Amino acid sequence: MIVNEQVAVDHGLKKDEYAKICELLKRTPNITELGIFSAMWNEHCSYKSSRLHLKKLPTKGKKVIQGPGENAGVIDIEDNDAIVFKIESHNHPSFIEPYQGAATGVGGIMRDVFTMGARPIANLNSIHFGSPQNKKTKNLLRGVVHGIGGYGNCMGVPTIAGQTSFDSSYNGNILVNAMTLGLVKKDKIFYSKAAGLNKPVIYVGSKTGRDGIHGASMASASFDEKIEEKKPTVQVGDPFTEKLLLEACLELMAGDSIIAIQDMGAAGLTSSSIEMASKGNLGIEINLNKVPCRETKMTPYEIMLSESQERMLIVLENGKEEQAKKIFDKWNLDFAVIGKTTKSKKIELYFDDEKVADIPVNTLVENSPMYDRKWKKAKLPKKNKIKKEDLKHLKIIDVLKKILANPNVCSKEWIWQQYDHTVMGDTIQKPGGDSGVVRVHGTDKAVAASVDSSAIYCWAHPLTGGKQVVCESFRNLISVGAKPIAITNCLNFGSPENEENMGEFVECVQGIGEASEYLKFPVVSGNVSFYNQTKEEGIKPTPAIGGVGLIKNYQNMITMDFKEVDNIVLVIGKTEGHIDQSLFARNILDEKNGPPPEVNLFNEKNNGETLLKLIDNNLIKSAHDVSLGGIITAVSKMCIKGKKGINIKKPKYLINEIEYFFAEDQGRYIIEINKKDFKKVADILHKNAVHFDELGTINVNELYINDKTKVTIDELLTSNKSWLTNYMSK
Amino acid sequence: MKSSVITFPGSNCDRDMDVALKKFGFKNKMVWHADTELPKSDLVVLPGGFSYGDYLRCGSMASKSKIMQSVINFANSGGMVMGICNGFQILVETGLVPGVLLRNKYLEFICKNVFVKINDKKNKYFKNVDNEVLEFHIAHNEGNYFCTNDQLKEIEDNNQIAINYCDENGKIEDQFNPNGSLKNIAGIFNKEKNVLGMMPHPERMIDTSLSGEDGSLFFKNLINNLK
Numbered sequence: 001m002i003v004n005e006q007v008a009v010d011h012g013l014k015k016d017e018y019a020k021i022c023e024l025l026k027r028t029p030n031i032t033e034l035g036i037f038s039a040m041w042n043e044h045c046s047y048k049s050s051r052l053h054l055k056k057l058p059t060k061g062k063k064v065i066q067g068p069g070e071n072a073g074v075i076d077i078e079d080n081d082a083i084v085f086k087i088e089s090h091n092h093p094s095f096i097e098p099y100q101g102a103a104t105g106v107g108g109i110m111r112d113v114f115t116m117g118a119r120p121i122a123n124l125n126s127i128h129f130g131s132p133q134n135k136k137t138k139n140l141l142r143g144v145v146h147g148i149g150g151y152g153n154c155m156g157v158p159t160i161a162g163q164t165s166f167d168s169s170y171n172g173n174i175l176v177n178a179m180t181l182g183l184v185k186k187d188k189i190f191y192s193k194a195a196g197l198n199k200p201v202i203y204v205g206s207k208t209g210r211d212g213i214h215g216a217s218m219a220s221a222s223f224d225e226k227i228e229e230k231k232p233t234v235q236v237g238d239p240f241t242e243k244l245l246l247e248a249c250l251e252l253m254a255g256d257s258i259i260a261i262q263d264m265g266a267a268g269l270t271s272s273s274i275e276m277a278s279k280g281n282l283g284i285e286i287n288l289n290k291v292p293c294r295e296t297k298m299t300p301y302e303i304m305l306s307e308s309q310e311r312m313l314i315v316l317e318n319g320k321e322e323q324a325k326k327i328f329d330k331w332n333l334d335f336a337v338i339g340k341t342t343k344s345k346k347i348e349l350y351f352d353d354e355k356v357a358d359i360p361v362n363t364l365v366e367n368s369p370m371y372d373r374k375w376k377k378a379k380l381p382k383k384n385k386i387k388k389e390d391l392k393h394l395k396i397i398d399v400l401k402k403i404l405a406n407p408n409v410c411s412k413e414w415i416w417q418q419y420d421h422t423v424m425g426d427t428i429q430k431p432g433g434d435s436g437v438v439r440v441h442g443t444d445k446a447v448a449a450s451v452d453s454s455a456i457y458c459w460a461h462p463l464t465g466g467k468q469v470v471c472e473s474f475r476n477l478i479s480v481g482a483k484p485i486a487i488t489n490c491l492n493f494g495s496p497e498n499e500e501n502m503g504e505f506v507e508c509v510q511g512i513g514e515a516s517e518y519l520k521f522p523v524v525s526g527n528v529s530f531y532n533q534t535k536e537e538g539i540k541p542t543p544a545i546g547g548v549g550l551i552k553n554y555q556n557m558i559t560m561d562f563k564e565v566d567n568i569v570l571v572i573g574k575t576e577g578h579i580d581q582s583l584f585a586r587n588i589l590d591e592k593n594g595p596p597p598e599v600n601l602f603n604e605k606n607n608g609e610t611l612l613k614l615i616d617n618n619l620i621k622s623a624h625d626v627s628l629g630g631i632i633t634a635v636s637k638m639c640i641k642g643k644k645g646i647n648i649k650k651p652k653y654l655i656n657e658i659e660y661f662f663a664e665d666q667g668r669y670i671i672e673i674n675k676k677d678f679k680k681v682a683d684i685l686h687k688n689a690v691h692f693d694e695l696g697t698i699n700v701n702e703l704y705i706n707d708k709t710k711v712t713i714d715e716l717l718t719s720n721k722s723w724l725t726n727y728m729s730k
Numbered sequence: 731m732k733s734s735v736i737t738f739p740g741s742n743c744d745r746d747m748d749v750a751l752k753k754f755g756f757k758n759k760m761v762w763h764a765d766t767e768l769p770k771s772d773l774v775v776l777p778g779g780f781s782y783g784d785y786l787r788c789g790s791m792a793s794k795s796k797i798m799q800s801v802i803n804f805a806n807s808g809g810m811v812m813g814i815c816n817g818f819q820i821l822v823e824t825g826l827v828p829g830v831l832l833r834n835k836y837l838e839f840i841c842k843n844v845f846v847k848i849n850d851k852k853n854k855y856f857k858n859v860d861n862e863v864l865e866f867h868i869a870h871n872e873g874n875y876f877c878t879n880d881q882l883k884e885i886e887d888n889n890q891i892a893i894n895y896c897d898e899n900g901k902i903e904d905q906f907n908p909n910g911s912l913k914n915i916a917g918i919f920n921k922e923k924n925v926l927g928m929m930p931h932p933e934r935m936i937d938t939s940l941s942g943e944d945g946s947l948f949f950k951n952l953i954n955n956l957k
Contacts, residue, residue, distance in 0.1 A: 149839050153869070154780040156742025240740050240783025332739065418839045420869045422931075423778075425746040428939045439939070554939065 001031045011038035012217045017369055024363040032300045032349065032357045039267035039305055040274060040364040042217045043530050048369045049496035050528045053506055057513045061522040063485050065186065071112040071263065072182075073524025074189060075486045077550050081440060082186045083447055084118035087126070087179035087490040087546040089529035093215065093234040094176040096227055098143025102127075103151040103237040104309055105178045110155060111263040114246050115312065117190040117253045118182025121424065122438045123152045123159040125178050126451045126490070126544040130171030132407055132727060137166070140174050142728065147237075148178070149418045154239035155246070158427050159419035160436025163451050163544070166407040169459075172223060172534030177490040179546040181449055183440060190253060192262040194280030194315045194341055199259055201273070201284060201339040202321070204328050205245045205311035208269070209294035211236050212307025215266060222495055222533040241310040241333070248331040249312065257320035264311040270304045272313040273339075274347055278365040280315075283344035288351040292334040300349060300356040315341060375502035378462050384580050384594040391658045396632070397711045399588055399662070403629045404636060404720040406587055407727075414724045428554055432641075434479035434625060435547075439554050446554035448482035450547050455540040457596035460581045462504045462541055466511020467599040471666060473547030474519050475625035478608045479669060481558040481615045482549030487516060489526040489545050494538020496530045504541035505530075512543060518601040519608075521547070558615060560624035562642030567621055567698045568675055569646060571631055573607045573668030574691040577659035583628045584662035603667040610688040611669055617684070619677050626668040632661040632705075634670050635695070639703060639713045640720055647704040648696035657706070672698065731756050731956050733773040736801065738763045738792045743778030743814065743933065750933035751775070754949040763795040772956050773810045774801055776817030778869070778931060788831065788872045789819030798824060810854060810956065811925045815870055818917070818927035827920050827927045828885060829877035834870070835910025841869040843941055844908055846893040846916045846930060847900045853923035854955040855892065855948075863900045864893075864944040866916075866930030868908060873929040875911035875918070885918060892917035892926055 001007070008018035011034060021037050022028055029037060043049060059067035065082055066074035072086035090105025110120045127144055130137045141164075152159050157180070212235035252258060260280065262272040269291070277284040288300050294308070316324060321337060328335035342348070347364070349357040403409055416431035428446060429437035435450035452472045458465030470487065477484045489512060494501035516523055532539040551557050562569075579585045580594025614620050622642065626634045632648075639646055650660045673681050685692050696704075704710045733756040737744045744760065751758040751773075759769050763781075768774065781792035792798070798820075805811045805826050813821035821827045834840060847863050848856050877885065885891060894914040896902045907914045909929075917928025935945030 146838075153839055153841075153871075154740070154742075154783065156779060238783070240780060240785065243740055243742065243780070243783075417842055420839070420841045422841060422867055422869060422934045422941055423742060423746065425749060425934055425936070425940065 003028055003031055003034050008034060012042055012221060013038050017041060024367055032304060033359055035301045035305050036270050036357060036359060037364065038217055039270045041368050045267050045271055046368045047528055049371050049373050049530060050505065051370050052372055053509045057509065057523045058517040059522050059524060061486065061520060064522055064524055067524050068526060070191060071115045073486065073488060074116065075524060075548065076186065077445065077447065080186045082184050082189065083548060084113050084116045084182040084184055085180065085488055085546065085548055086112050086525040087177050087451065087488045087544060088112065088527045089490050089492060090176045090178060091173065091492060091529050091532055094144055095174050096230055097234040098140050099147040100234050100236050102144040102147030102176050104235045105176050106148050106151040107237045107239060107242050107309055108265050109178045109180045110157065110242065111265065113180045113182035114249055115190065115261055115263045116184065117188050118184035119250060120157045120180050120182045122181045122436060122449060123157050123178065124436065124449055124451045124546060125162040126453055128165045128167065128170045128175035128542060130166065130174065131168040132166050134171045138728065144176055145415050145418055151237055151239045153420040155243050156423050158421045158423050158438065160421055160427055160438060161431050161450055162416065163453065164412050164415060167455060167540060169540040172537060173532040173539050175492050175532065175542055177544045179451055179488065181447060181548065188253065190258060190261050192260050192276050192279055194260045194276040194282050196259060197341055197343055199318060199341045200316045200321055200337045201286065201341065202314040202316050202324065203291055203311065203336045203338045204314060205333055206238065206241050206308055207292040207294035207334055208303055208306045209308045210298065210302055210306060213302060213305045215307040222531045222535065224535055235307045235309050237309050244331040244333055245310050245312065248328050248333055251327050252324055257317050257324055258314055259317060260315040262313050264313060266307065268305060268307045274361060274364050276313065276315060277347065277361045281345065283342035283346045283348065283361065284339055285342050285348045286339035288349055290336050290338040292336055300351045373496050373502045374499050375506045376499040378503055378507055380461050381593055381595045384591055386579055388656065390589060391656060394658060396657065396661060396705055397709055400632055400636060401719040402588065403583055403633055404716055405723045406583060407723060409583065409629050409633060410723040411721045412724060413721065414728055428557060429480060429559060433560055434476040435482065437480055437551065437557055444553045446551040446557060448477050448480050448549045448551060450476035451544055452476060453542050453544040455542040456581055458504065458508050458543065459540040460596045462507035463511045464596050464599055466508035466543060467515040468596065468666060469543055469545045470512050470515035470519065470521060471599055471604045472627060473545045474521055474604060474608055475669065477547050477549035478611055479558065479560065479623045479625045481556055482551045483612060484521050484547055484549040486522050486524045487545050487547045489523055489543055491526065491528045492532055492539065492542040492544065493530050494533040498538065501538050508541050508543045515601060519605055556615065558620055558623045560622055560638050560641055562638045562644040562672055562698050563621045565644065565698050565700055566675060567672050568678055569695045569698065570671050570673065571668060571693040571695050572611060572671060572690055573603065574665065575631065575660055575663055575668065576665050577663045578665045579659060579663055582630065582662060582664040584630065597664050597666050599666050606688060607667045607690050610685060610690045614681060614684060619673055619681050620671055621674065622672040624670050626670060628664065630662040630664055631670065636703065636716050638670060640717045643713065645699040645702040645713050646696050647699055649706055651693045731772045731953050732770055733758045733775060734761045734769055734771040735775045735777055736761050736763060736797055738781035738795060740781045740783055741777050741779035743931065746933045747775050747777045750936050750945065750949055753936055755953050761797060763797050766796050766800060768800045768804055773812065774804060776813040776820050778815030778817060781816055781820065789816060789823040792820045793823035802826065805925050808922065808924050813927040814931055815929055818929055819872065821925065821927040826925045827918050828881045829875055829918065831872050832874040832876050833872050834874050839871040840908050843867050844930065845896050845898050847896040847902060848893055849891045850889050853919060855926050855952060857955050859947065859951050863896060863898060864948065865942050866932060866944060867934045867941045868930050870929055873909045873911065875915040877912065882912065888921050890919045890921065891915055892919050892928060
């Protein structure tokens with residue numbers, strides 16, 4: 001095939017990018033080489049629109065062993081233990097083919113983690129769908145949930161937490177972000193940097209097929225009416241093979257024969273070989289005839305661009321081939337020496353005794369395009385003046401029931417019951433709490449993880465929204481008694497070529513950066529997904545934050561269910577009555593304008609750290625952070641989980657009940673304490689200048705408000721639990 | 731007491747079972763599916779997971795793997811063999827216990843706590859368990875037990891039903907059946923009651939911090955009965 005500008009454009013490259021390729025190579029690339037450039041230079045692999053801004057994120061900290069740039073981030077959890085974790089998007093393929101798209105998203109992120117030598121110990125996910133009324137939503141949700149379960153369950157890794165939301169902005173572009181945590185010994189972490197000359201380059205895992213060709217390019221473009229045609233670009237997952245690959249890799253890793261290892265994810269053999277060569281400042285020579293293929297007559301172009309799953313590339317020590325092969329034979333996996341490292345600093349590919357590609361590595365990596373895209377700064381919207389008359393006719397209980405049944409607040413049990421969340425026998429906090437918690441096997445330690453996003457806040461004001469998501473992650477970890485350590489981020493946005501979308505990206509990243517810097521909660525890994533857009537319509541900006549924290553003694557973990565009648569319930573943090581962009585304003589008042597709640601980083605840090613002090617002093621019986629739906633929604637969930645009621649009284653300092661109960665001010669938690677501990681708790685809160693309200697006392701089974709209105713917890717449970725089950729069974 | 735846990739390609743509850751057996755005093759050995767000889771054992775366990783990816787039919791390929799001939803011989807000579815979840819699916823494929831396991835009635839994987847009523851205590855698995863009802867944990871996609879009318883008659887005549895899904899008070903009704911199993915069957919024995927297949931995972935309930943502790947009860951009792 002003759003390569004020209006049009007062929008390059010069909011590969012998703014811009015005209016000037018093609019010109020640059022010709023200039024770098026000092027010739028016209030052949031079709032295989034063009035394919036390789038298009039795979040490496042697309043948005044998904046090159047981060048060409050985001051690199052400039054991602055550099056500003058804080059990535060270092062005392063507990064950070066490895067920040068961004070490797071397969072996943074690594075943090076220290078003491079005693080020579082480390083946690084490897086990352087979140088990644090699989091948005092585009094999941095919309096085209098929900099089951100396989102979601103399944104391979106889960107498979108891909110687990111590979112990123114075990115590539116580094118870690119055994120995966122927990123999965124999480126953040127999934128976002130269009131409006132429930134949209135005719136595609138139900139099938140997409142079902143397909144994605146089955147896909148996530150299908151892969152994770154078979155791997156035997158518990159799915160311990162997640163987040164699901166519905167918003168019409170995802171009608172044409174759903175989001176599927178998968179996160180995995182793995183456990184590794186600090187001195188047994190593996191990296192992707194190749195080293196040494198003439199070292200054998202090994203291919204292991206599944207055979208290469210024609211699936212997923214151009215997957216990364218597809219994920220770097222907006223959708224139009226022809227998306228159905230893109231089905232062949234979606235990869236097909238085989239969790240069974242991945243389970244074997246996991247066990248085989250960990251068995252090989254127990255020895256000392258691996259120099260570098262890299263999984264074949266987006267852009268398959270192309271990106272894995274180039275990344276290893278680039279990091280090691282070496283060249284790699286590959287004989288493509290040696291690559292195990294599933295189909296006949298595959299061309300070099302197809303072999304290099306296939307995104308077949310469950311494959312790894314390894315640079316081995318000389319002479320260790322036989323020993324390594326034995327392990328892969330035992331697990332019935334392909335093992336092939338396909339090439340070697342060279343000093344050429346080039347990627348040289350041979351096929352049928354002919355050289356089919358010859359590209360200097362730096363042209364693909366360092367010289368890849370980087371854009372300083374134009375972006376528009378967002379203005380902070382004006383506050384709405386909510387008329388008191390509008391609130392007068394509202395009955396708190398009715399509003400509460402509606403909010404508890406709102407698709408974004410309701411119980412997601414229908415989803416997480418389909419995920420095996422107890423395999424491995426260490427899950428001590430299941431989905432449905434503030435964070436999922438797993439024990440570090442055989443120790444007293446436990447690791448907490450949560451995943452959060454707040455697209456509404458980010459859309460209303462990206463800078464504030466970016467900060468808010470990080471703070472929410474911080475709070476969710478603290479609520480279970482974990483000390484927050486670090487985060488991973490999955491940045492889901494519309495087209496970077498649109499100034500407003502790009503502005504949302506830049507300012508969300510700035511917000512994330514400011515909050516993570518202040519809270520000492522650095523970003524250690526992540527992924528950017530642009531072009532979540534159909535024609536001109538992009539999604540609401542949706543950065544998802546995955547947070548990880550440590551509980552030193554798992555016996556001290558906190559859960560959100562109310563524990564005991566007569567215990568006292570307090571609200572930590574001040575309630576100012578911020579209603580704009582709250583679930584209440586948007587869904588009950590139908591008011592969609594206004595700024596999101598303000599984020600005060602000092603209060604976030606101070607309130608959170610003080611709560612951890614209370615937990616350390618064994619003063620907290622249950623805790624839950626206040627988020628969507630405000631105080632009363634948070635309290636109701638604690639009642640439902642604990643099968644207890646509460647008498648609550650609104651403190652006198654705010655005039656309006658509705659504002660107090662439904663406001664979404666930040667930095668707040670609900671805590672349950674024993675009566676006899678009240679003075680101790682109050683002293684600690686006062687001493688640390690943390691505002692608190694006395695909210696009420698736990699009773700047997702009813703929610704009483706200001707001694708006049710009441711509802712049984714069973715009724716609240718029904719409101720909260722039935723929406724999703726009913727929706728999916730209709 | 732000596733136990734052996736078989737690891738098939740795709741098993742994923744093998745370690746959990748190893749941990750549980752050791753916790754309650756078994757000396758456990760892990761046995762690879764391609765081996766042909768079983769170590770000397772008082773109990774052999776086929777663990778949960780997705781042996782051979784559950785391809786073809788759950789448990790069918792594993793039932794033909796090399797070690798299984800020894801397991802079958804061991805069972806036929808009266809040895810204690812317990813299959814949990816995928817292990818149960820493997821057992822029905824070998825014919826050691828009657829029936830089949832279909833896809834769950836609502837076509838969805840289910841992971842949750844359930845109650846089961848012990849139907850028969852005249853066997854080494856449940857003898858001396860004080861409770862009538864145990865809280866166990868299930869996690870499966872194909873646990874919908876089914877058999878022919880003739881088989882069912884035989885099973886009932888021989889009192890081969892081990893446990894049935896029920897509510898916390900032991901009431902066995904359709905609404906407490908999580909997967910559509912015939913007669914709410916959660917586990918069955920072979921005729922001689924030395925082979926037990928069951929969908930619930932007692933090994934996930936061996937600690938108050940986990941889903942519950944009735945698994946501890948089960949294992950403590952089991953090792954005592956084997957002594």
